[in-house]
Amino acid sequence: MKMIDVREPIINTETKCFHCGETCEEEIIRYDEKSFCCHGCEQVYKLLSDNALGDYYTCDINPGKSPSAQNFDFLNHPHFRDQLISFSSKGVSKVHFHLPAIHCRSCLYLLENLARIEPAVVKSNLNFGKKELTVWFTEDQIDLGHLASLLARLGYEPLIDSGEEKAQQKKRTSQQNHLFLKLGIAGFCAGNAMLFSFPEYLGIEAGSLKSLFGYINIALGSIAVFYSGSDYFSNVWSHIKLRKLTIELPILLGILVGYLRSVYEVFSHTGAGYIDSVSGLLFFLLIGKWFQQKSFDFLSFERNYKAYFPLVISKLILGKEQTCPLEEIEVGDRLIIRNQEIIPADAILLKGKSQMDYSFVTGESEYITLEPGNSMYAGGRHNGELIEIEIKKALNQSHLTQLWEQQAFKDPNHKTENWENFANTVGAYFTVVLLSLAAVVGIYWFQHDPNKWQNAVVSVLVIACPCALAISYPFALGHGIRWMAKFNFFIKDIQAFERMSQVDAIVFDKTGTLTLHQDELPKFRFVRELSPWEERVIYTMVNQSTHPLSRQLTQYYRTQKLEVLEQLSSIHEITGKGIEAILEDITFRVGHARFTGHTLEKQQDFIRSESQLFIRIGEEPVGYIEFPWQNRAGIEYMIHALQSNYEVYLLSGDKKSHAGTLLDWFPEESHYQFECSPLDKMNFIQQLQASGKKVAMVGDGLNDAGALKQAHVGIAISEDHLHFTPSSDAILQGKQLVHLPAFLKFAKFGLQLIKLSFALSLVYNLFGLSYAVQGTLSPLIAAILMPVNSLSMLLIANVGMNMKGGSLKSYLATRKDD
Known part of the structure; x- marks a missing residue:
């Protein structure tokens, strides 16, 4: 028996869009014998075809991105134009756009052929690595706003950063440039030091050149140690002032001792020293630092409340509407707010009515009706007709700013200094053991053979340097971050990735x-249309049930002006199955598919049954009603999977009555709280931490900002990671939330791999120490053993994380098919 939708056309959810590759969930648009998920993708395809750019689709499969209708006319305001235009002469201007949606070679092909679509474009050049497009265009033919809108319509919406974000990006770029310079100099010094040490390796007498080569090596080593390694000096000194021992201390000891011993041997003509090993070690360590610092430049993990607001506002000046930058808001200004726009500062409603949505700020999902004269607060989203408001408080004085007065926001080292990572924990013990061993070996040889004690102590400090751990740590976790990004889980840095592996409590x-606000109507999938009398029977049945789906259907029928049947009295609800009623010798059943006797083409799990209500009338299974999601798909599975390994909590600014089925998944009342303010959430996290828990907070709004900042790991949920998310350690795409247990397991594997590599490096160190304690370690052994140790750890980190990442990819593909 085939079910049909009696109110809407059947949707084929398996069809993929030819342009962007997304599933055509709402509708299928046919054009040129191809399928498209929306008119936007269809229009982009037409545009490319009309301009002979069809090769765009031959570079990669489904290369496109869904286009945006974002209007960028505000960029024509002098405030923004002057920031973006870097050069203008004789009518031709040059602009740089940051395009986060760039992802494949098709993007390169299209964007560098932009002039074939828009004649006003003189030429365009794409920096693929930085996702930056440079465009030369004639402003008298196309203005800056229309140029940005064109890119958005093609699926490459420009990301316009605020002044603060640009300053942060400039600072990160400066730091990276300094690191690249240090890395290049260390590599130059290491390579040349090894070249000048070849006579020593091969036992060749270089005669008078031996001393010259030694002096050159000392010069190279001095540059490598005191310039390329300067960060180690400053970091160790900072930690010593804080009375902390980190892994950088034994590394710096090994570098300094090796360098000073080399200076002594070269100038005393007693040996060749260890300059090649020392500079080579610095080179590998700086590669690790580069890998550690390399992050997602197109994402901002340090946003504050200002980033939530639009860059421009509509201000009334002398009765006329003018577009102005957000920074120009002053107390007393009158603003025009349209549907779905955000209130930028605390204000009073002057004209019009508003259904205010504060869910992103407070967590309360119900709309609040506002009349003229009512107060409204920064961060609320207006729903309804055009309104006029008057600003009563400056942007930085709204009630939102109370969160940013907390210590977690003021202390820039809140997480980096308060939580120890594995490398630094090991480093503290390693330093004590290393210094103790060096002292014992020195005392022993000073008593038995005074000629060997110096060489023995130096050898111990050099060969036992924990450089392998310092190298494998950033590479293993760095690979982990990059694998996570493939699944739209973007992690800020390797410290956040490691903290994720240590979590034992999760707060949602x-x-x-966990839930989504849905305004869609239910979809009726029946084999026939119900009569008005049958609909009234169904309405009467579900009206007496407290099940979330029954309440949704009841609400829908109320909007249809249906009335209950008074004569229907024999109603019986069976927990976990559904509702049964008998009227005029006809048995009506509403509930689970098995309860109503429906035969399914595919075995359904709880994920689908959460959104479907099946109906049976007499002996006829008539079909089902499908509801828009209230809970995210697969959330129940995720919660139960996490509860087997973690303590799981629920915090909400919403009322308990809106929890629906969520309460069934949290067995203890102590594991959920409702009507929480942002500070309540933050305090709850602090209480868990005070009890020894390492907490991950998962949230999406400004009301979660304090908890995200306070938690061991803050994970911000976003439907589009390119748009606003509060300050966090990671950004996870909403539809990937169901895979959180697998992601956490992957993070734990990363830390286990580091521990394994550390254990193997100890084997290398013990082998080297067997020579070092005898005072017979030669430069040749040091030159071979230390690089081999480091390269082995790099290989383990690379192969191990890639194998596990491939396994995770296969698992998620299997889950998607299910």
């Missing part, structure tokens, strides 16, 4: 995280 926000 509700609204926007």
Whole structure:
């Protein structure tokens, strides 16, 4: 028996869009014998075809991105134009756009042929690595706003950063440039030091050149140690002032001792020293630092409340509407707010009515009706007709700013200094053991053979340097971050990735995280249309049930002006199955598919049954009603999977009555709280931490910002990672939330791999120490043993994380098919 939708056309959810590759969930648009998920993708395809750019689709499969209708006319304001235009002469201007959606070679092909689509473009050049497009265009033919809108319509919406974000990006770029310079100099010094040490390796007498080569090596080593390695000096000194021992201390000891011993041997003509090993070690360590610092430049993990607001506002000046930058808001200004726009500062409603949505700020999902004269607060999203408001407080004085007065926001080292990572924990013990061993070996040889004690102590400090751990740590976790990004889980840095592996308690926000606000009507999938009398029977049955789906259907029928049947009295609800009623010798059943006797083409799991209500009338299974998601797909599976390994909590600014089925998944009342303010959430996290828990907070709104900042790991949920998310350690795409247990397991594997590599490096060190304690370690052994140790750890980190990442990819593909 085939079910049909009696109110809407059947949707084929398996069809993929030819342009972007996304599933055509809402509708299928046919054009040129191809399928498209929306008119936007269809229009981009037409545009490319009309301009002979069809090769765009031959570079990669489904290379496109869904286009955006974002209007960028505000860029024509002098405030923004002057920031973006880097050069203008004789009518031709040069602009740089940051395009986060760039992802494949098709993007390169299209964007560098932009002039074939828009004649006003003189030429365009794409920096693929930085995702930056440079465009030369004639401003008298196309203005800056229309140029940006064109890119958005093609699927490459420009990301326009605020002044603060640009300053942060400039600072990161400066730091990276300094690191690249240090890395290049260390590599130059290491390579040349090894070249000048070849006579020593091969036992060749170089005669008068031996001393010259030694002096050159000392010069190279001095540059490598005191310039390329300067960060180690400053970091160790900073930690010593804080009375902390980190892994950088034994590394610096090994570098300094090797360098000073080399200076002594070269100038005393007693040996060739260890300059090649020392500079080579610095080179590998700086590669690790580069790998550690390399992050997702197109994402911002340090946003504050200002980033939530639009860059421009509509201000009334002398009765006329003018577009102005957000920074120009002053107390007393009158603003025009349209549907779905955000209130930028605390204000009073002057004209019009508003259904205010504060869910992103407070977590409360219900709309609040506002009339003229009512107060409204920064961060609320207006729903309804055009309104006029008057600003009563400056942007930085709104109630939102109370969160940013907390210590977690003021202390820039809140997480980096307060939580120890594995490398630094090991480094503290390693330093004590290393210094103790060096002292014992020195005392022993000073008593038995005074000629060997110096060489023995130096050898111990050099060969036992924990450089392998310092190298494998950033590479293993760095590979982990990059694998996570393939699944739209973007992690800020390797410290956040490691902290994720240590988590033992997880706290979830509700609204926007576990649940979604849906305004869609239910879809009726029946084999026939119900009569008005049958609909009234169904309405009467579900009206007496407290099940979330029954309540949704009840609400829908109320909007249809249906009335209950008074004569229907024999109603019986069976927990976990459904509702049964008998009227005029006809048995009506509403509930689970098995309860109503429906035969399914595919065995359904709880994920689908959460959104479907099946109906049976007499002996006829008539079909089912499908509801828009209230809970995210697969959330129940995720919660139960996490509860077997973690303590799981629910915090919400919403009312308990809106929890629905969520309460069934949290067995103890102590594991959920409702009507929480942002500070309540932050305090709850602090209480868990005070009890010894390492907490991950998962949320999506400004009301979660304090908890995200306070938690061991803050994970911000976003439907589009390119748009606003509060300050966090990671950004996870909403539809990937169901895979959180697998992601956490992957993070744990990364830390286990580091521990394994550390254990193997100890084997290398013990082998080297067998020579070092005898005072017979030669430069040749040091030159071979230390690089081999480091390269082995790099190989383990690379192969191990890639194998596990491939396994995770296969698992997620299997889950998707299910």
